[in-house]
Amino acid sequence: MKSLETQLRTLRASGRKALVPYFVAGLTPDWLHYVDAAIHGGADVIEIGIPFSDPMMDGVVIQEAAMRSLARGTTLDSACSDLRSLTSSVPLVAMTYYNIIHHYGLLKAAGALRAAHVTGAIIPDLTLEESGEWVHCCASDDVANIFLTAPSTDEDRVAKIANVCEGFSYASARMAVTGKSTDEGDAHRVVDTIRAATDIPIYVGIGITTPGQAQEVSSYADGVIVGSALVQQILSGATPQDIEATIRSFRQALDQS
Amino acid sequence: MTRVDTFMSAPDDRGRFGEFGGRFVAEALMPACLELETAFIEAWSDPVFLDEYHTVLREFGGRPTPVTPLRRLSALLGIELYAKREDLAHTGSHKINNVVGQTLLTKRMGKTRVIAETGAGQHGVATATAAARLGLDCTVYMGEVDTKRQELNVFRMELLGATVVPVSSGSRTLKDAVNEAMREWVTCVKDTHYCLGSVMGPHPFPWMVREMQSIVGHEASQQLVDLNVGTPDAVVACVGGGSNAAGIFAGFANSTARLIGIEAAGGSAVGLGSPGVLHGMRSLLIQDEFGQIEEAHSISAGLDYPGIGPEHAHLAATGRAEYYPIGDEDVLSALQLLSEMEGIIPALETAHAVAWIVQEVGKSIPRGSSVLLNLSGRGDKDVAQVRSILRAGA
Structure with a gap:
């Protein structure tokens, strides 16, 4: 079993719901401060977006962030x-x-990620x-x-997907690209279907915008992924302290569920 | 020597043409791609469906289109030049062949709406046309830059009852229109078919669109026999994604004819590109050293695409087809030449192929050769743009 999955199964066994914030690498010169802030605020895993010119599965917020990050080189x-300069033990x-x-x-990419303490990869396309080939390289x-x-x-x-999926299973809450929404869509049904096929931890993402939604989702899922809501805050000028406060509000909501 | 009879058959189970093609999409779209593959395979072997497709193309699409001997230009160049007249098909280009097929398939799958991307507007207008004929809702995604370059086509689509959505992300051209159409498709895949306009995208699109365009090549090969030309020495077509080229090549893939695709110099995926993955396919793409897709540049919105269909990448890799770039300046003079000498105003896209032939006669096209040009579209959509460029340069 990959080390990420061992860690996340242990986390689940401890009764804690996983909070997975998403950050776009290189969005600002001090982007790692936001990552640190999220870790202080109670994040369990950090998802790092490495920007691409044509992010077909992302909505306007992450598109904008990707373009800004690419413009920064x-x-x-x-x-x-x-990432190699991060000292935290929170999985990336x-x-x-x-x-x-x-x-x-592919082989070089897997090695580069691992050398940067990255222990999981999401390649949505x-x-x-x-x-x-990629599974083999990893x-x-x-x-x-x-x-x-x-x-x-x-x-x-x-x-079939459950057979090869490692670390955690990413349950897409809705038929949409990343971005805001007001409910958890089909998340419950998707989680139930995955649960019937595997005992891997299941985290819900795509459209989880508020602590209330996160709390609702965590009643049946093992964790939540929060992306666009945080990225929007950073695009609008939020400081690392602001992000830490947001993460704390999600943390509290999850801990109360 | 490579056996010529193996080219342009069906891709393998994963949708690969050699090392190109495949399926690289969000999991959310995979069921739709699988459903489409099954529906296409069934429909394309169903005589009732095929009969309807051919009937609609005859009664509505204006097929068969003629092959015209270009006599004055032939005399000037010293070759025998023939044009397959897709400019005479309904809506003014070969695009109608594909959209008639795909909209019939949309209905057969029980879907009520189509979305499409468009560059020059040709595919958007064709999709809006075919959708109107069947009473399907239609939304077309078009780069903001292109909505300005091709303003009249936007209005045409609206007249046909379609909604045109300007895309303001990225380079605001065809590439971004595809991204946006794919994003939209995720949200409405249950009742909506993505009517992709070229031989690109995830399997089965490159194969399906080639099959639906192959009528161009099959008609032309018979027409050249009827004209006592037989197999031409060369078949030349412009290539953006590559649907008109794929269509005409399909009629000659197993012959001795040279197959030649002409790309815009600023969008030459074969000349400037390397293998990569974009828009659901592995193909040749223009990208930087980090794998970021670069913006294509062309005078013609329809060739402003940083990639090429995967089957073309395969035909290039195997050497069965050749691909060459042509710059914007040569394109304008070729457009004027064909207009003045033959009374045919070609689309800017098509003019790339004309320009290459003019340039290569006496070089890689020996005098006395017989050459078939795929006259993929008419130039009406481009005359305002051409006028302003020519006046600015005068």
Whole structure:
């Protein structure tokens, strides 16, 4: 079992719901301060977006953040180099599009991520059918392959995805790209379907905007991923202290569930 | 020597043409891609569906389009030049072939709405047209830059009852229109078909669109036999994503004809690109050293695309087809030349292929050769733009 999954299973066994904030690498010169703030605020895993010019699964907020980060010259190497300076033991997972690692070289990319203490990877446009080579490359580097399951995924595919998914299963709450929404969509049904196929921790993302939503979702899921809501705050000029406060409010909501 | 009879057959189970193609999409879209693949395979072997497709193209689409000997230009250049007249198809380009097929398939799948991306507006207008004919709702995503370059096509789509959504992200051209259409498709995949306009995207689109365009090549090969030309020495077509080229190449893939695709110099995925993954496919893409997709630049909105269909990437890799770039300046003079000498105003996209032929006669096209040009679209949509460029340069 990959080390990320061992950690996240232990976390679940302890009764704690996982809080996974998402940050875009290189969005601001001091982007790591936001990561540190989130860790102080009670995050359990940090998801790091490595920007791509054509983020097809992202809504306007993360698109904007990706463009700003790219304009600052962010690359896979620069993101990894920044991450190596983090001293926390909170697990890091990377999210990027397949072309970035394809272009870098899959084996080399897995090694670079691992050397930056990244122990999981989410590649949202890498379908199960095309994932063989990347899964193979990640095997020796202890990088967990995290796959998404969507509301449109039928039971057969859920089971096939569950077979290869490592670390945690990313349950997409709705048929949408990343961004705000007012409810948890189909999350409950998606989580139940995944749960029937696997005992891996299941985290819900896509459209989780408020602590209230997070609390509701955590009544049936093992964790929540919060992306656009935080990125929007940073784009609007929030300080690391502001982000820490936001993370604390999510933390409290999850701890009360 | 490579056996010529193996080109342009079906892709493998994963949708690969050699090392290109495949399926790289959000999991949310995978069920729709699988559903579409099944529906296409069934429909494309169903005589009733095929009969309807051919009937609609005949009664509504204006097919078959003629092959015109370009006599004055032939005499000037010293070759035998023939044009497959897709400019005479309904809506003014080959795009109608694909959208008639895909909208019939949309209905067959029980979906009530189509979305599409468009660059020059040709595919958007064609989709709006075919959707109107079947009473399907239609939304077209178009880069903001292109909505300005092709203002009249925006109005045409609106007249046809479609909604046009300007896309202001990224380079605000075709590439970003595809991104936005894909994002939208995730939210409405149950009742909506994504009517992709070229031989690109995730499997089965590159294959399906080529099949729906192959009528161009199959008609042309028979027409050249009827004209006693037989197999031409070369078949030349412009390439953005590559649907008109794929269509005409399909009629000659297993012949001795050279297959030649002409890209815009600023959007030459074969010349400038390297293997990468974008818009659901692995193909040749123009990208920087970090794998960020670069913006294409072309005088014609329809060729302003940093990639190429995966089957073209495969045809290039195997050497079965050749791909060359042509710059904007040559394109304008070719457009004027064809207009003045043959009474045909071609689309700017098509003019790339004309320009290459003019440039290569006496070089890689020996005098006396027989050459088939795919005259993929008419130039009406471009005349305002061409006028302003020519006047500015005068």
